Amino acid sequence: MKMKPLRLIPVCLMLALLAGGCAGTKTVEKTQSLAATETVQKQEPLIYEGEVTGFSERAQSISIAIGKGEQAKVMMVKFDTTTTGLSQVAKGKAVSIAYEMRGNDAFATDVQLKLAKLPAGTTEIKTPELEKLITTQSPLFLVDSRPTARYGQSHLPGAHSIPVPLLEEKQAGVLPENRDIPLVFYCGGPT
Known part of the structure; x- marks a missing residue:
């Protein structure tokens, strides 16, 4: 008996798939692996x-x-x-x-x-600039926002003691009425 060539094609395909596997699966696995790697790299710290x-x-x-x-x-x-x-x-x-x-x-x-963030509209000045303002007796309202005991130990010349809790409680009530002079706040550490 002779076999027709068309009947051999399905048998050959089945043998090829069994022997070599499906190439499409490997491509999908590689794509999934790359996607997982990219996800790991994009994680937030x-x-x-x-x-x-x-x-x-x-x-x-x-x-x-x-x-x-x-x-x-x-x-x-x-x-x-x-x-x-x-x-x-x-x-x-x-x-x-x-x-x-x-x-x-x-x-x-x-x-x-973690440093304090300055509110909008507030400008930071460095120590040399503040020193110049103090020595030239420029008009300013200097606020020492440290606890009262620390203020009592030592403070900058002309500074007013207004600890943070008092400022939070009384707010603008503890600040000068003259809004035309600069307000300068300092505390016990870097901000």
Whole structure:
């Protein structure tokens, strides 16, 4: 008996698929793998923001309090020789810690001080400019916003003690009526 050539085509296709697999599947797998890689690369950095509650060079760890009141929790972040910004870490400082997960541990990659943001319409002046204003006795209203006890220890000449809680409570009521002179605020740290 002779077999017709047309009947052999389905048999050959089946044998080819069994032997070599489907090429289309490999292309789909590669496309899915590339999409997954791109997703991993586009992830937002992991960041903790809060106050440093502990720092240990020996244990190579930073403890940071996140949140306020009853919602607050302390997180532990490890660091190594590749972590940048460690010179800024000190207990009580407000920081932003970028980190990455290595297994089950969070490792700090970068530490930045959290600085106060100036409100719109406010201009920052540097120390030399303020010194010049004070020494030339230029008209200004200088506000020391530190706690009263700190003001009592020492303050800039001509400064008025208006701690932040008092300013929040009384607002414009503690500021001068003359709105034509510059208001200059200073505190106990970098802003």
